[in-house]
Amino acid sequence: MTAQLMRLSDLEPRTAGPPPVEVLAATKMFGNGVRALEPIDLTIEEGEFVTLLGPSGCGKSTLLKMIADLITPTSGGLRWWGGDYGHVGEPGKKLVFVFQDATLMPWARVRANVRLPLDLAGVPRAEADARVDPALALVGLGGFDHCYPRQLSGGMQMRVSIARALVTEPNLLLMDEPFGALDEITRNKLDQDLLDLWFAKKLTVVFVTHSIYEAVFLSTRVVVMAARPGRVLREVRIDAPYPRDDAFRVSQAFAAYARELQVLLAEASTAGTPQP
Structure with missing residues (x-):
């Protein structure tokens, strides 16, 4: 910013x-x-x-x-x-909605959780994966893509939820x-x-x-x-x-x-x- x-x-x-x-x-x-x-x-x-x-x-x-x-x-x-x-x-x-709870899939790694809306929309895997990394970087979770939700703090889990919203480019x-x-x-x-995300992503x-x-x-x-x-x-x-x-x-x-x-x-x- x-x-x-x-x-x-x-x-x-x-x-x-x-x-x-x-x-x-x-x-x-x-x-x-x-x-x-x-x-x-x-x-x-x-x-x-x-x-x-x-x-x-x-x-x-x-x-x-x-x-x-x-x-x-x-x-x-x-x-x-x-x-x-x-x-x-x-x-x-x-439009995207972020709920009170992170609502992550506990059996899936961070990358799969963030990629979920793109998978549901039928976006090709290579394109979807290419969009996951920038979304994780935006919320300060670069390098955590292979973690499971249970390995993350509550704040980090919410960051994953926000990254999942941002990956759709709302x-x-x-x-x-x-x-x-x-x-x-x-x-x-x-x-x-x-606030930084709001300003940077308009x-x-x-x-x-x-x-x-x-x-x-x-x-x-x-x-x-x-x-x-x-x-x-x-x-x-x-x-x-x-x-x-x-x-x-x-x-x-x-x-x-x-x-x-x-x-x-x-x-x-x-x-x-x-x-x-």
């Missing part, structure tokens, strides 16, 4: 095309009658790093899975790059609290590495977390959600320059953003209404 400080105005928009994601008054009610999401309107612009932040049960993961087309809205709809989900996968319109990266189970030192390091990222500090460090914009029913309470733009490093974590600007989000989270935790 370049050492020159860049403001959000320097980063956005990266193209003049349609936004990668538009959520249009989308709702979700599950079969047990729980209203998981009230009408949500949300646009994710090209090149943004948007974090969904809120208390447990506010629908962050439900919304993220809806963006991934893993869950269908009860009403309303979504658009991906200006069209329906059938266009996802075309050049410039590739444009939109969806991440559901991928570092939540890791210790703080490992988590901070992976947050920094993720990705658009939607990221779910419960951590205020992680949200401030990573995001161009934080969407604060409230529960019962799930809905957007407020959006906060983190207008701090990139690259961000440990100095930003102890800055007055960081503390001010963290305080603002803390107040909003307290509001979100008491803003619920009883379910019918």
Whole structure:
């Protein structure tokens, strides 16, 4: 990543095309009658790093899975790059999802785990293998391709999961609290590495977390959600320059953003209404 400080105005928009994601008054009610999401309107612009932040049960993961087309809205709809989900996968319109757990195949080596989506897509083995090494290098795991998951730490396993996503050369990266189970030192390091990847690969990222500090460090914009029913309470733009490093974590600007989000989270935790 370049050492020159860049403001959000320097980063956005990266193209003049349609936004990668538009959520249009989308709702979700599950079969047990729980209203998981009230009408949500949300646009994710090209090149943004948007974090969904809120208390447990506010629908962050439900919304993220809806963006991934893993869950269908009860009403309303979504658009991906200006069209329906059938266009996802075309050049410039590739989407990948990174889950909370690394979800690796324990019987397979790192190389086979990373290569899996290419194998499933029918990519010839030689071409697929040629794409694995750069993906592993991007996450700092060059030379670990012959290891089994059990031989790796939790943080390294998550790096393998991210490499598996990157090997498909995505444009939109969806991440559901991928570092939540890791210790703080490992988590901070992976947050920094993720920002480097976002910047270097010109990705658009939607990221779910419960951590205020992680949200401030990573995001161009934080969407604060409230529960019962799930809905957007407020959006906060983190207008701090990139690259961000440990100095930003102890800055007055960081503390001010963290305080603002803390107040909003307290509001979100008491803003619920009883379910019918």
